Amino acid sequence: MGDAGPSTDGHGISRIAIIGAGPVGVSCAKYLVAEKAFSTIDIYEQRDRVGGIWNLSEPVRSKRIPIPQIDPRYGHDQNGAVSETLDFESPLYDYLETNIPKQLMAFSDKPFPEDEPLFPSHQAVLRYLEQYAEDVRHSIRFSTAVKNVRPASDASGKDKWDLTAETLTTKETVKERYDAIVIANGHYTIPYxxxxxxxxxxxxxxxxxxxxxxxxxxxxxxxxxxxxxxxxxxxxxxxxxxxxxxxxxxxxxxxxxxxxxxxxxxxxxxxxxxxxxxxxxxxxxxxxxxxxxxxxxxxxxxxxxxxxGYFYSYPFLSKVFPSVVTDGLRARGTFEHLFSIDHPTLAFPVINLKVIPFPLSQNQAAVVARVWSRRLQLPSTSEMRDWEQEVIQERGDGKHFHLKKFPEDAAQINGLFAWALKADKKEGLENDGIGKLGTNWNERQVWMRSRFPDIKAAYSASGEDRLKVRTMEELGFDFDQWRDHADDNDLELFVQAKCLQTSSRY
The missing domain is CATH 3.50.50.60 (FAD/NAD(P)-binding domain)
Known part of the structure; x- marks a missing residue:
């Protein structure tokens, strides 16, 4: 694995800021709290409630974007100053239902209510997220927009972060210094x-x-x-x-x-x-x-x-070098689609595309918490750069870099779970010192993941009766029956087994 660079060992991390109280930010907060290693965890949310993009809004400014729109910094200048912000406008629409079955979409420690349809409405998801966030709600600074995150250093040379935000109700400026930052503002802001x-x-x-x-x-x-x-x-x-x-x-x-x-x-x-x-x-x-x-x-x-689609956009990181965003097609300088290589006290959970975001955010949060508490250690800076170059060679240096189509997304979830399990044990944590864990997909979950476009099609074809459907079995998708009749040489079975066996090389 090699020696970690001077900024990658997590030493001295006590104060953490999370930007965004959507599902990813809330999930990260829960895992950081469970690690019992940090003195402060502040969550900054520009809206007045949790949920992130799941808060439906009218698209007043989104109707005014230029055509074509090829600027990843639209609405912000090179210094991050705002001229026309789209941050408060959700990409949701009135009749949106999830395209992921609720059993697969849910956080592992909180299932969706049994009486919700198989593919819940966006209103149901927002209710679900509000309940999920209850135990960290006291840490959220609502109606507070982060304007700038600027690197600083203390006497030891460790990365520190000076965060500037604005309380939108009073226009008061907030300034705080943190040891680490979770960037959970999502990537559905700047249209392409x-x-x-x-x-x-x-x-x-x-x-x-x-x-x-x-x-x-x-x-x-x-x-x-x-x-x-x-x-x-x-x-x-x-x-x-x-x-x-x-x-x-x-x-x-x-x-x-x-x-x-x-x-x-x-x-x-x-x-x-x-x-x-x-x-x-x-x-x-x-x-x-x-x-x-x-x-x-x-x-x-x-x-x-x-x-x-959308550009990746982090205007509040305009003072961070090397730049995280150049052409907006990906987040640059990231390791395992999660940690900044040059600044490992910056984390970018769920920047991947085509993934199941809630369970992925849990497993990434488990790794972040363990790295920042020093129970896991990242590889050396040179090894992390090698990883990024390998992905570039395989997928190119553009919009496919963060793409995780099935079965890669299933392998990513299980790989992160295995990575978190490698952490040193620590007294005071749950699970016999292991800490809060995410999810390890079993064969049934992987099979459901491989089938969910067909499940969604069958659900949609049911018309208004679809709202009475609670399980995939009601639509004829029975994993046990499929497994009983599957040929051992079935290609899909091989692919699923490959997903289940994949573990992190770290």
């Missing part, structure tokens, strides 16, 4: 709208027709419209299905490749088309038209919704 040929001019000619999915709230706003949805990840698929029930024509779902989220009901809901390569300027008898890669031209388009 690609610069497709002609899109800027098209938007000027037809203002208000193009929007990002962050500004979408309800299908009734597009009653009888011809709509194109660009992007077929979870939000794109879900929005297309919702709109298809109201649109004048089948919703055109434009994408470059097949979706990783499986197949949702088709028929009158939508028509899958290839990617848009040009937004056409007005001509005689051709208005509001686009051209697809296939050559097809669609005209008289009433709305275009870009479900094309």
């Amino acid at each position: 709208v690609p610069d497709i040929k002609g899109v800027k001019e098209w938007n000027s000619t037809y203002p208000g027709v193009i929007l990002h999915s962050k500004a979408y709230r309800r299908p009734e706003d597009f009653q009888e419209n011809k709509v194109i949805v660009i992007g077929n990840s979870a939000s794109g698929l879900d929005i297309a299905v919702q709109l298809g029930k109201h649109a004048r024509f089948p919703v055109l779902l434009s994408s470059r490749s097949a979706s990783a989220f499986g197949t949702l009901p088709a028929g009158g809901y939508r028509e899958d088309v290839d990617e848009i390569v040009e937004f056409l300027q007005p001509q005689e008898n051709v208005q509001r038209a686009v051209r697809f890669k296939s050559g097809r031209i669609e005209k008289d388009v009433d709305a275009v919704i870009f479900a094309t």
Whole structure:
């Protein structure tokens, strides 16, 4: 493993700040408290309640973003100063339901209520998170926005962090010094709208027709419209299905490749088309038209919704070098998608994409707590840089860096669990000195993870009756029955076993 650098041994960590009281921030707080090694754990939350993005809001400013939107620092200058913030506007929409079954989505120490549907509504998730946060609520500074986190050093040369925040109700400035910071502000703030040929001019000619999915709230706003949805990840698929029930024509779902989220009901809901390569300027008898890669031209388009994702954005870290964000496609200089390599007293939980965030946040929090309490030690700085370079060679230096598709996400969860178990034992902790542990997915959970796009499709196909469904077995997905009939050479069984056997190399 090698010697850790002078800033990686966790020595002297006593005061910790957590930025964000969403599910990730609250989860981290619980594990840090359970470690019984830190004197102060403060949570900064700019809203007036817990839940993060699960607090639905109207998209007033999100409707005003420029088209295209390719600036990862949108709304902030190079020094982090704010000109137009989107931080308070959630990417949720009115009829959003989770795309993950509640049994898989839940924190391991708090299941969703039995009477909730298999895929709970966003309102149910917010209720769940408010209950989950009860025992750390006293540590949360609500309506307090972090403006700047600046590195400092004490006499020993260890990293310290000077945090500046603003109490939004009184405009009072708050200044505190911490030994470590958890960055749990999420990555659904700054929308990305690609610069497709002609899109800027098209938007000027037809203002208000193009929007990002962050500004979408309800299908009734597009009653009888011809709509194109660009992007077929979870939000794109879900929005297309919702709109298809109201649109004048089948919703055109434009994408470059097949979706990783499986197949949702088709028929009158939508028509899958290839990617848009040009937004056409007005001509005689051709208005509001686009051209697809296939050559097809669609005209008289009433709305275009870009479900094309978000940039990574940490404007309050503008004084941290090397820069965590450059092009916004990933968080730079991170080890195991979690610790800053140059500043290991900065942690970035759940920056991965295509993952199950709640259980992942638990297992990452368990590792962070053990590293910062010195029960686990990180490898040397050079080894951590080698890890980052290996990922770059494998996935590239852009948007795929943090991508964790199944089965990699399952392996990540179980690998983190195994890593946390390697920590030294300590008197005073629960579990015979092991401390608070997250989750170790068993075969049934891994199998559910491999099937959940199909489970969601079957659930959606049930119409209004779906709200009566509580388990995947009610939809015909029975793990025990599948296992009893599975061939030992079944490829899926091999993949699942591989997930279960994966453990951290550290």
